Amino acid sequence: MxxxxxxxxxxxxxxxxxxxxxxxxxxxxxxxxxxxxxxxxxxxxxxxxxxxxxxxxxxxxxxxxxxxxxxxxxxxxxxxxxxxxxxxxxxxxxxxxxxxxxxxxxxxxNVPELAAARRDKSSMADAVAAAGLPVIPQLCTADADEVAAWLEREGLTGADLVVKPPKSASTDGVIKLAGGADWRGVFTRQLGRVNQFGEIDDRLLVQKFVTGTEYVIDTFSHEGKHALVDVCAYRKIDNGPHMAVYDTMRWLPPDDPALSELAEYVFGVLDAVGMRFGAAHVEVMGTAEGPLLIELGARPHGGGQPRFNRNATGDSQIDQTVRWLTGGELPQSYELLVHQMCVFHIAPRSGTVRGTSALEGIRALPSHHFSIQNLADGDRVPATRDLVDSLNFGFVILAHPDEEQILRDYEAVRAGERRLSIEE
CATH class of the missing domain: 3.40.50.720 (NAD(P)-binding Rossmann-like Domain)
Structure with missing residues (x-):
């Protein structure tokens, strides 16, 4: 039937x-x-x-x-x-x-008529704005002259900008332009690029660069009802010319003061893009004026994150999906069982790596929960530009009842990295 x-x-x-x-x-x-x-x-x-x-x-x-x-x-x-x-x-x-x-x-x-808003970042922002929620000022186009006119009209000439594909992930192809420097040259070079999914970036998003605390909110929805599965705060840094390189991701307790406003905004975003069933991964910038959507993924948080979320909260998007499909009970929020942080390895430059034994002590750290390093002496490593590069290098999950211990072990991880030799 x-x-x-x-x-x-x-x-x-x-x-x-x-x-x-x-x-x-x-x-x-x-x-x-x-x-x-x-x-x-x-x-x-x-x-x-x-x-x-x-x-x-x-x-x-x-x-x-x-x-x-x-x-x-x-x-x-x-x-x-x-x-x-x-x-x-x-x-x-x-x-x-x-x-x-x-x-x-x-x-x-999910709502079929809004399918594009769950994948294309331009359609996504349009749907969220149409629902009356604030979004980052942006334009999606293949025409550099249209960008120039938009920058003039929005008063963004000379402002910090972000250029990125409307369909990609893991900060692939995301470029920050301080003061909008050479935006036209960058736009022209990036247009027509093949992204990590093998798709041609035949349009590009140009956004105003906004600052604040970046959050990732993982949710599960069923019958149009939304619940928080976990909330983490990212810390990103510039690595030479590369923006938005992941430094850490820290799990937040459910009583963190930021969560109430974030949850209200994110649930509004989910409604706006027609999310009714399944896991979603929502990235939001918490600005001085309030939360602003960066992007949404209509799928579970990647990188195997659900395995680590189980350690921090006892639950995950995978587990909630399975429970709902098999008749189990679903919580409306989550609890934090242990302080937890993901530390992403960063290569400051490209070159041949020596001295990888400097990272061997990571597994002996008091808060070490899991780690993977994908480098051996003699390997070539690219300068870390995005999340894919970070995951290819490796990362560390630190978990401990004492948050101060995690911070000390974070410094130890970075100290080990500094002892690596990367020769061009």
């Missing part, structure tokens, strides 16, 4: 469908296996995007369906499977998941 004719009282006993089950999306099969729920993968190409290839575990799926440009055979097969959900596993799967879900499972999908 096609899902469009499903009896609302009928049990949900089909598989879960994950589109591009990479990054944190690769965590669904294990969590669902505990409830004897099979998982079917739909992939947007025969090979995973390079940034996600290491996380792909094809052996975890009862069936793998390759989308080859024609939606109809995929829709037909999914209807035969009668799934209980169609969800994006990571950013590269969002658009296809948003096209499939209304066709296969209209009872459990």
């Amino acid at each position: 096609p899902n469009a004719e499903r009896d609302p009282a009928a049990p949900w006993d089909g598989p879960c469908v994950i589109v591009d089950p990479y990054s944190s999306g690769a965590l669904f099969p294990e969590a669902l296996a505990e409830h004897s729920v099979p998982v079917v993968a739909v992939v947007t190409g025969p090979r995973a995007p390079e940034a996600y290839a290491s996380s792909y575990r094809p052996q975890d799926f009862a069936e793998i369906i390759v989308y080859e440009g024609d939606l109809e055979p995929v829709v037909r097969r999914l209807r035969e499977l009668d799934p209980r959900c169609v969800l994006a596993g990571c950013e590269s799967g969002v658009e296809l998941a948003e096209r499939l879900a209304p066709r296969v499972l209209p009872e459990r999908c």
